[in-house]
Amino acid sequence: MTGPPATGPLPVNLASPAKDVRRLDRVIIRFAGDSGDGMQLTGDRFTSETASFGNDLSTLPSFPAEIRAPAGTLPGVSSFQLHFADHDILTPGDAPNVLVAMNPAALKANIGDVPRGAQIIVNTDEFTKRAMSKVGYETSPLEDGSLDGFSVHPVPLTTLTVEALREFDLSRKEAERSKNMFTLGLLSWMYHRPTGGTERFLRAKFGKKPEIMKANLAAFHAGWNFGETTEDFAVSYEVAPAAQAFPGGTYRNISGNLALSYGLIAASRQADLPLYLGSYPITPASDILHELSKHKNFGVRTFQAEDEIAGIGAALGAAYGGSLAVTTTSGPGVALKSEAIGLAVSLELPLLVVDIQRGGPSTGLPTKTEQADLLQAMYGRNGEAPVPVIAARTPGDCFAAALDAARIALTYRTPVFLLSDGYLANGSEPWRVPELDELPDLRVQFATGPNHTLDDGTEVFRPYKRDPQTLAR
Template sequence: MQVRETGPQPTIETTPAQIPEAKRVRQLDRVIIRFAGDSGDGMQLTGDRFTSETASFGNDLSTLPNFPAEIRAPAGTLPGVSSFQLHFADHDILTPGDAPNVLVAMNPAALKANIADVPRGAEIIVNTDEFTKRAMAKVGYDVSPLEDGSLAAYHVHPVPLTTLTVEALTDFALSRKEAERSKNMFALGLLSWMYHRPTEGTERFLKAKFDGKPEIMRANLAALHAGWNFGETTEDFAVSYQVAPASAAFPTGTYRNISGNLALSYGLIAAAHQADLPLYLGSYPITPASDILHELSRHKNFGVRTFQAEDEIAGIGAALGAAFGGSLAVTTTSGPGVALKSETIGLAVSLELPLLIVDIQRGGPSTGLPTKTEQADLLQAMYGRNGEAPVPIVAPRTPADCFDAALEAARIALTYRTPVFLLSDGYLANGSEPWRIPAVHGLPDLQVRFATAPNHQQADGTEVFWPYKRDPETLARPWAIPGTPGLEHRIGGIEKQDGTGNISYDPANHDFMVRTRQAKIDNIAVPDLTVDDPDSARTLVLGWGSTYGPITAAVRRLRAESHPIAQAHLRHLNPFPSNLGEVLGTYERVVVPEMNLGQLATLLRAKYLTDVESCSQVDGMPFKAEQLALRIQEAIDAR
């Protein structure tokens, strides 16, 4: 498949006969749009609806929502700016894009917070109604940037969005404040016209959302249509744009747009179905993991039971109890919650019960940056418990891949009777991309065989149940449902005797149990690491988790400039793939980009005694492809 994410893209202008000369149509192969405004301006909803229509049109896409951590930051201030970036194309893309071709700024704060990312020549649509002296003073504008020439390098479209919206809704029984709330739909209509996006899906969405408020529903529809008509009639927008569907970039199938948290939720439901087990979620709400709790609570018809606990410890305690009772048990959280859950994770290691710990990483430490992304929980997942308490770690690489990663985490947990970490992050959780809906018959078989009869014969011939008598291949202990006659057994955090499960303080037994639990994790069957190296490169770029998109885009740029670069990406971080050491030894240089201060690099150096070069970023945002390409090139040139 040909890919073209390699820098500036050519455009071809056409003027179809049926379109007046004043309204030309320009064909583009990709566009990056950023909607930005106050956190109450509905930018996330606007971006989400534009994304949904773009997905239904058939473009490949990638999104980056970015919003304040405060529940309601002061209106019109820089901390209160919320934005939504969408990159869509007629070919395969991997990231939300480095810089927007179009910025929609709903107020001065939105303009000031985002203008540094906007390249020269880009289009800026500004809501002029909000550029009052007071609003500009809040963000440090002494004079209006719309009048002082500071935006001369851009194609600026001054649009009185608020006024136009209110005028479009004069026939509705709404107050001015209520009418102003629909200005995001006016902006959505305008952008839908500019990029030939369908609006039928948004119309259905508005009718369903405001079904009980018909006047609000009709007002939003009117604002949407008014925005479209404004683009069609105003002289300021002489050009509209078309981006063809990316049908050649996708295998045949049924697709939908999906976010990482939604894909992960569906993956958990699918895993429970494939295992023929009820799904139990014990969770406490925390950004950016809460959407999983919200989504799973809607699916009781699939045997899903959700429990919103009073705190993080109660959430995982309930989940571990559900695992003891025979459910596919899950707890969801972010970094601070993992710290609180650590003792119970250690208990799950001791009990050797399947449990999924879904950590949607965010900026830390402590409360840190609740709505920003980071990959800094890797060492916590690896070592953040007392004693020797090894836990497998799985990390998805894209929003859609969260579905498959959930299935893989469940496979490991159920097969090896162990808690498993699934490390996603805020970038994947809130971002979205097209997802090919898989056929159910193609999903892995996760069927579990519970213990149903005694498994050990004593010297006197009587048969008893030994809860720690292990499968010789997986070292997993039997999973016996409480209440099964004859299989009564004791659980708890105090060390158990091998086989019998009786409490044991014997030093030799403890040594054996510690080494056995470690061996069980070390021997988990995971696929070998595959390397993309078409040019026999001497430099390898190795990543994990959500860095996949930016790394791949950066590698494509470097290869387009005739730099031979190899790329590999880790899904399994504990245990590592068995061939990882061999792969590392094949290359003269290994560059490891990650959104932390070098945690994977530290693990690689410790385990394989190899010199890897850490390329780190901890600013709460994902890597930009161009920036990462330059840093990889610098690492190569420095040797």
């Protein structure tokens, strides 16, 4: 077999067993495995193909801290949940219809969320006695009847991947790393996803390593062909595009942090001001610093400071110098920045304080979502220091929220809080790319000379003279 088609409807292989195709209006899939199993990449690629197919979707990535727990343990489980449908949806869902469990830890950590009757695809190669004992399984859940209420598909994903790549000059360990692409191919077959985007992605990602690129493509195709030929998967599923959910326009899949980054760049261009980001890396806000650092061609300047206080101090200086100034952080950083925010209030400087919230209190839980900072954003300063607060509602809305926060900051000469959270930051959804004429004009008329005449006729410049319309300086 030559593998799946790049795009378009999927053909029926007349040499394979007869397959039943069932139509569904929505599906929730959760990919779960160890931190090194590539579940985030697998989910991201499945999401991208689902978006290009035209389904409405919402995602929920969940991953442990960057300091990894030991392999095969419950704290080290990483997962990616995707909810896609033929109609407008608002959340990534609660109970997955399909759980892909790459090891015993992934099964045990997620089985409590899976409703009876749901499908569970299990990588049987990882269900060794040692791996099961790590997470407290005294007997194999695949054999002791504890999964009888589910539709279980035991698949030796590791063995099948290694076998598919036996002709490549790769060690067994290197070949095993492609099992996530085998899994992606299998799920792409099950739900009739286009595959061209993933193939192009793999060619681009591993273009400088041709053997690795070809191996990943081969594993992806092998997973597709396994689904098409095995008797264990007698049913595939179709979820029609959600045309009614999308007004006319050009759409792309976008995460909250990426949308927020684009919104800040758009605000800078619409205000005709250079964008300056003074920031100290902190999960889950660091992606904004990473993204904005790529866009120097738009006049963006990024400064990775030595700490949170230095980051906002640099941003204050940039605001004083006439830039659209931004600082990004999470809850612990807001606590450290509060004095400088109060200074920005008293100096009446436009400044965007972007708070991508995470679990608290104190340094809290970097990879857990919590909308915990609202009261801190509203009242977390000494004295009379009121600050407007803008909160995004969806990943795509982060773009519009950034523009609105910039509008308020520039018009009223004040710092503005822009609240997002870990779920919005890492989650994604289809987003309509706005036309340029839809973006607001954020330009400010700055004084270029004296703006006040004294009683004796002397002309002077008063930086805090009020605008009669906005009452801002």
